[in-house]
Amino acid sequence: MKSxxxxxxxxxxxxxxxxxxxxxxxxxxxFIIILFAFKLFFAGHYTPGGGFVGxxxxxxxxxxxxxxxxxxxxxxxxxxxxxxxxxxxxxxAAGLPTLSFLFGTPFFTHQHTYITVPVFGEVALHSxxxxxxxxxxxxAGTALLIIKLIAEEDD
Amino acid sequence: xxxxxxxxxxxxxxxxxxxTLYRYYRRIHLGWFVLPVPLLIVIYLFxxxxxxxxxxxxxxxxxxxxxxxxxxxxxxxxxxxxxxILISGIGALVVLYSIGYLSEKExxxxxxxxxxxxxxxxxxxxxxxxxxxxxxxxxxTSISSFLLIAFWYTRDRSLxxxxxSMIITMFGGFLxxxxxxxxxxxxxxxxxxxxxxxxxxxxxxPLAPFAIVLILFGAFTKSAQFPFYIWLPDAMEAPxxxxxxxxxxxxxxxxxxxxxxxxxxFAFSNLWVWTILIVGLFxxxxxxxxxxxxxxxxxxxxxxxxxxxxxxxxxxxxGALSLxxxxxxxxxxxxxxxxxxxxxxxxxxxxxxxxITGIIDHETGTRSxxxxxxxxxxxxxxxxxxxxxxxxxxxxxxxxxFLSKELFLEAMITVLKADFGAMASTDFLIPxxxxxxxxxTFIYSILIIYGIFLGKRTHDTxxxxxxxxVLMLISPAxxxxxxxxxxxxxxxLSATIIDPAAMGIMDSAExxxxxxxxxxxxxxxxxWATVAVVIIGSVMFYFRDRWMFIYNYHKExxxxxxxxxxxxxxxxxxxxxxxxxxxxxxxxxxxxYIFGFFIVMGIITLMNSGFNMDFSGFAPVGIQEVxxxxxxxIATAVIxxxxxxxxxxxxxxxxxxxxxxxxxxxxxxxLALTQLAIETVTTALFLVCFYHLxxxxxxxxxxRFKFTNFIVSAGVGILVILFGISAFxxxxxxxxxxxxxxxxxxxxxxxxxxxxxxxxxxxxxxxFETLVFGIAGIGIYTLMKLKxxxxxxxxxxxxxxxRV
Numbered sequence: 015m016k017s018x019x020x021x022x023x024x025x026x027x028x029x030x031x032x033x034x035x036x037x038x039x040x041x042x043x044x045f046i047i048i049l050f051a052f053k054l055f056f057a058g059h060y061t062p063g064g065g066f067v068g069x070x071x072x073x074x075x076x077x078x079x080x081x082x083x084x085x086x087x088x089x090x091x092x093x094x095x096x097x098x099x100x101x102x103x104x105x106x107a108a109g110l111p112t113l114s115f116l117f118g119t120p121f122f123t124h125q126h127t128y129i130t131v132p133v134f135g136e137v138a139l140h141s142x143x144x145x146x147x148x149x150x151x152x153x154a155g156t157a158l159l160i161i162k163l164i165a166e167e168d169d
Numbered sequence: 170x171x172x173x174x175x176x177x178x179x180x181x182x183x184x185x186x187x188x189t190l191y192r193y194y195r196r197i198h199l200g201w202f203v204l205p206v207p208l209l210i211v212i213y214l215f216x217x218x219x220x221x222x223x224x225x226x227x228x229x230x231x232x233x234x235x236x237x238x239x240x241x242x243x244x245x246x247x248x249x250x251x252x253x254i255l256i257s258g259i260g261a262l263v264v265l266y267s268i269g270y271l272s273e274k275e276x277x278x279x280x281x282x283x284x285x286x287x288x289x290x291x292x293x294x295x296x297x298x299x300x301x302x303x304x305x306x307x308x309x310t311s312i313s314s315f316l317l318i319a320f321w322y323t324r325d326r327s328l329x330x331x332x333x334s335m336i337i338t339m340f341g342g343f344l345x346x347x348x349x350x351x352x353x354x355x356x357x358x359x360x361x362x363x364x365x366x367x368x369x370x371x372x373x374x375p376l377a378p379f380a381i382v383l384i385l386f387g388a389f390t391k392s393a394q395f396p397f398y399i400w401l402p403d404a405m406e407a408p409x410x411x412x413x414x415x416x417x418x419x420x421x422x423x424x425x426x427x428x429x430x431x432x433x434x435f436a437f438s439n440l441w442v443w444t445i446l447i448v449g450l451f452x453x454x455x456x457x458x459x460x461x462x463x464x465x466x467x468x469x470x471x472x473x474x475x476x477x478x479x480x481x482x483x484x485x486x487x488g489a490l491s492l493x494x495x496x497x498x499x500x501x502x503x504x505x506x507x508x509x510x511x512x513x514x515x516x517x518x519x520x521x522x523x524x525i526t527g528i529i530d531h532e533t534g535t536r537s538x539x540x541x542x543x544x545x546x547x548x549x550x551x552x553x554x555x556x557x558x559x560x561x562x563x564x565x566x567x568x569x570x571f572l573s574k575e576l577f578l579e580a581m582i583t584v585l586k587a588d589f590g591a592m593a594s595t596d597f598l599i600p601x602x603x604x605x606x607x608x609x610t611f612i613y614s615i616l617i618i619y620g621i622f623l624g625k626r627t628h629d630t631x632x633x634x635x636x637x638x639v640l641m642l643i644s645p646a647x648x649x650x651x652x653x654x655x656x657x658x659x660x661x662l663s664a665t666i667i668d669p670a671a672m673g674i675m676d677s678a679e680x681x682x683x684x685x686x687x688x689x690x691x692x693x694x695x696x697w698a699t700v701a702v703v704i705i706g707s708v709m710f711y712f713r714d715r716w717m718f719i720y721n722y723h724k725e726x727x728x729x730x731x732x733x734x735x736x737x738x739x740x741x742x743x744x745x746x747x748x749x750x751x752x753x754x755x756x757x758x759x760x761x762y763i764f765g766f767f768i769v770m771g772i773i774t775l776m777n778s779g780f781n782m783d784f785s786g787f788a789p790v791g792i793q794e795v796x797x798x799x800x801x802x803i804a805t806a807v808i809x810x811x812x813x814x815x816x817x818x819x820x821x822x823x824x825x826x827x828x829x830x831x832x833x834x835x836x837x838x839x840l841a842l843t844q845l846a847i848e849t850v851t852t853a854l855f856l857v858c859f860y861h862l863x864x865x866x867x868x869x870x871x872x873r874f875k876f877t878n879f880i881v882s883a884g885v886g887i888l889v890i891l892f893g894i895s896a897f898x899x900x901x902x903x904x905x906x907x908x909x910x911x912x913x914x915x916x917x918x919x920x921x922x923x924x925x926x927x928x929x930x931x932x933x934x935x936x937f938e939t940l941v942f943g944i945a946g947i948g949i950y951t952l953m954k955l956k957x958x959x960x961x962x963x964x965x966x967x968x969x970x971x972r973v
Binding site for chain 1: 232234842847918919924925928932935939946947949
């Protein structure tokens with residue numbers, strides 16, 4: 015990412031190769047962003063948020079790491095194959111609507127129920143969550159895959 | 170979801186596990202794990218026979234997309250059951266055979282996954298009542314057939330054959346979909362049963378001939394009728410188990426099934442019956458005539474399959490013909506029974522013949538008739554099986570082919586007695602063509618036996634031949650045994666399978682009480698026809714060197730294959746020219762097309778719907794909106810004049826974030842959040858993308874003023890503003906949001922309407938957007954990786970050049 019900036023004509027970037035401030039803060043902020051992404055994702059059914067935004071934010075958190083560190087370090091930190099993320103996401107998103115056949119309902123009929131959990135009280139269980147996980151994973155995986163691929167050309 | 174739905178979907182479900190298993194466990198041949206699937210299905214289907222015998226039907230609905238009438242309606246009558254048993258039964262034998270045929274070095278995972286996919290698709294076709302679902306499965310068979318033909322995808326002939334079969338069958342399938350939709354327009358239902366109930370409407374409708382022609386295109390392309398048969402010989406590049414299964418026993422019979430299924434619906438129409446009868450008969454004679462000159466054993470069998478399919482097709486046409494004209498009810502019954510019986514027989518003897526061909530190919534290393542010969546003493550078991558099945562194909566007693574062939578000849582000769590009005594003077598042609606076709610069938614059947622096993626030993630084969638392992642012989646032996654059993658005791662089948670299937674075709678509930686027998690007495694004209702066929706065929710076979718020269722008159726330039734190749738070539742050249750005309754490779758040109766089209770459509774829309782301007786409902790403009798608008802304007806201007814790419818990226822970002830602020834002020838938190846996230850990610854994307862641009866800065870040359878660009882950009886801006894105002898001012902219909910607000914908690918247990926719309930109310934949109942997103946990601950991955958490897962190749966070439 016940094017050499018990207020450099021080659022785009024910004025010689026000053028070179029001085030920031032080991033930007034300790036950026037690296038340290040990004041490590042902290044990464045967790046804040048990713049937690050916020052999960053919060054948005056789970057809260058999506060009742061307050062603003064959802065799978066798409068959550069996925070994008072999670073991707074943004076990892077992109078921050080990519081900016082602060084180089085690719086190899088990030089790959090060591092998060093050994094995730096983004097292609098598998100996409101595949102898992104697509105399987106979930108397409109598989110869940112198919113599962114509704116098992117209940118004898120038309121394609122893409124969601125089920126939901128309420129259960130009582132000790133600490134949280136009444137909690138809604140909704141099959142849409144699984145679908146949304148699929149959206150989340152696909153969106154995050156695709157965004158990261160594209161950026162990683164294009165950035166890889168640096169070498 | 171009932172047991173029968175599960176039975177249809179079982180192969181596809183199993184395919185998932187089989188594919189996974191193959192990845193991790195390869196010690197045992199994968200085929201053994203696949204084998205139980207078709208076996209289970211066939212056992213289950215056998216338990217349904219008693220119900221079909223009583224004329225009962227099974228009708229189970231699984232709701233799929235009820236709103237548009239697309240449901241998984243399983244409908245099992247005798248006809249569907251017959252085909253389903255053929256599919257799963259032959260499927261089990263083919264899987265067993267393939268265990269011996271395919272070595273463990275091949276990519277077995279692909280093979281069996283495709284095969285199982287095909288099995289589900291085929292079962293789905295024959296056990297379905299909903300035509301849209303039928304079309305879905307129909308295309309799935311084309312796809313799996315394509316994949317299986319191209320199994321050895323490094324061979325050019327395989328790819329050619331696979332592509333050809335897909336182009337032709339999908340062309341027909343697509344037209345068939347048009348036919349189904351036409352039928353829907355007439356009757357208002359996608360259910361075949363519903364259509365049969367609405368028969369009077371179809372008879373009156375002027376659209377009916379249109380539907381008939383389109384549906385026949387589907388049936389004829391799939392069942393390889395003239396002139397579409399050309400894909401089948403090329404499909405023989407597939408592994409032999411596939412040829413035996415898809416391209417002789419099951420998939421090519423889908424067209425037969427379709428015609429049989431729609432017979433009650435269209436039998437009234439002269440167009441339907443005469444087209445089927447004439448095309449079927451001509452295909453039969455033409456293909457059997459052409460089979461003789463082929464050198465490749467599989468090509469002979471391919472043409473023979475085409476010919477036999479034509480035979481069955483013509484029988485169905487004849488059956489419908491007599492129903493249409495009301496000429497002779499008995500004729501109808503005979504023809505339909507013969508069609509059903511021959512479908513079974515053909516699956517048995519042709520399946521076995523293909524498997525034997527595979528054995529010979531496997532053991533000798535060649536399929537060329539010129540190089541084979543005199544294998545009788547070396548491969549006695551294969552010889553015995555070949556004699557049984559080939560003689561059955563030729564129509565000789567005591568095998569099952571004789572019975573159905575005689576029924577066929579009997580039906581064709583009876584045509585002479587019936588009165589078909591205007592056609593009466595030429596009706597002698599029908600039995601004549603049938604007999605000619607049978608003579609050639611007889612000749613090539615004998616040729617197969619003689620050419621491989623008798624005659625002089627050539628010693629020209631790549632491998633030293635010997636009888637194959639027992640594993641490969643089991644399946645053809647079972648089929649040959651069936652050939653004999655069905656030949657000697659045909660009435661095992663008549664009440665259990667043939668009658669229910671014929672009842673399904675005729676749409677009647679009364680048992681037919683068919684009795685099949687070898688001997689009908691000397692008065693039976695079919696007997697004399699058979700005798701004539703045998704005598705003339707033997708004579709012609711003996712003197713074959715004297716008349717084979719006639720094939721030389723059939724020049725390459727007049728074949729359908731030539732037409733297909735040329736058509737494909739020229740359509741490709743033509744489309745290349747057209748595409749090159751507008752695909753310049755510059756994104757600015759594409760944007761002009763896209764936005765230009767948008768302007769044209771926008772102006773048309775505005776002219777049609779009229780323009781409303783009503784400012785009364787507008788809220789007052791606050792100071793924050795003015796500020797944000799100014800920021801956006803300034804940022805846009807900066808992008809235009811700046812020389813630095815970094816600045817333009819930052820300015821683009823600031824426009825995006827200002828938009829997000831707008832959403833915040835207008836109380837759309839979901840949109841604001843999404844906009845923010847997207848802005849962040851795209852800014853990073855721009856950063857990495859800009860690296861790939863040429864290193865010189867922008868505006869090194871002064872850009873000239875371009876009038877087209879000006880018109881397009883101004884037009885888009887003005888139109889968007891007009892649309893916005895117009896849409897706000899005049900509501901054409903009630904907004905749907907009321908429904909969502911009312912039901913968001915009741916139906917979906919959600920609090921955030923936007924998200925509930927995304928995942929539930931309009932989940933289909935999200936589902937497909939997600940799919941598109943994923944496909945785009947994988948596509949970009951492929952493109953980038955492809956480019957990388959190409960670069961490597963180029964580098965290697967360059968380095969080689971430099972070395973030279």
